[in-house]
Amino acid sequence: MATRAKPDTIKESCIDTALDIIEADGVEQLSLREVARRLGVSHQAPYKHFPTRDHILAAVVARCYAEFAAFLEARPRHQDGWADLGEMGLAYLSYAREFPLKYRLMFNAPLPAPSDHPDMMAKARHAFDILQNRLTSLNVRDVAVVVDHPARHDALFTWSCLHGLASLMQSDVLHTLPLEPADREVLVSRLMARLGAALNPGC
Amino acid sequence: MATRAKPDTIKESCIDTALDIIEADGVEQLSLREVARRLGVSHQAPYKHFPTRDHILAAVVARCYAEFAAFLEARPRHQDGWADLGEMGLAYLSYAREFPLKYRLMFNAPLPAPSDHPDMMAKARHAFDILQNRLTSLNVRDVAVVVDHPARHDALFTWSCLHGLASLMQSDVLHTLPLEPADREVLVSRLMARLGAALNPGC
DNA sequence: CCGAAAAGGTTGACAGCGTCAACCCAATAT
């Protein structure tokens, strides 16, 4: 049945299985007992590896951030910095569309306190750094922008736009609005265009 | 103890109490049994008024949308349309900051299926219409914009930016980044400026 | 090499949850 290659430790299998559940049904449906059941072990076995539910969740989230960062890095590259930024924005939105439940897990779900889970925190920072570095390398071309507009703010603005669209597009609220599938494409391209205009008012 | 004016029906008190719990501890902590306990009734009493947990949640969410819409409408008004739009954006971000758990409830939590809860759906649409109408009245000044950029898309773009910032600012992810309180003010003003630039590239 | 300890698995219990079922009383409608 389990075609997945068996990981060395049960600890890893717990994370795998938890991620399966989250991808299929959302983080709200995650239960340690169900994880144990799928692994064919007793309901307390996972507790030998994770002290609480939050700890297994933190491990899953850390893995998601790493995967998300890799997904962003794997985008097609462009010579032109602005085109490359656009490509990264599209990659961001693609991830949110392809893996909505994992995206929700990372950005729209209540996570265990980050300070208690440094590994999760580190992986989250790394994902953000990818975006920030992209913008930093853009800004060296335009020193005036750097001075009073640190790249970190640009990165957070960009992230806000991308996250806002990604989050709204998968939100239940939007189901209450008439939004054709074709509209989604338009929204994405319009947002990317305006994001470019906002960051680069000159051209 | 209960200084709140007693509503006529237990149904209303259920919604009040549920909202209290959500504002204090978040939607995840909401339980019908706790609602019943606080009202001093049996754990099944609320079920006489709401068939399932989702139905009480939908009622609470509907009330939140109505309150949110009223909050947006209560903003200071400006003659100039762009200034008025800016004021609405600030009102949006203020609401998210003042009532983070209610904001999360509306936009970042898994809601009961909207089609099963038409009242909730209607109130959500009304809140969105406020934003859309603001943009529509802007666009009559500039017919060229109306033609290939329907106001609905502008409204969704604007909403994405606002929601993205509001959502990220209260996200657990951001706790992993070094973000000073002063930075938040800067972020808000920068986002509003860029939003204006994106919507109104001419000036 | 042997005994201690630790790692990793087990079963059993507990309280809290949403929900179903049955019962019960008072007001209302026929």
Add this chain to the structure above:
DNA sequence: ATATTGGGTTGACGCTGTCAACCTTTTCGG
């Protein structure tokens, strides 16, 4: 006057996370 229904009750079921106790097997120090 009687039947129906609205609104309350208690009790149960299976689910959850978590604590406690117990039992092997592996590892390691003397």
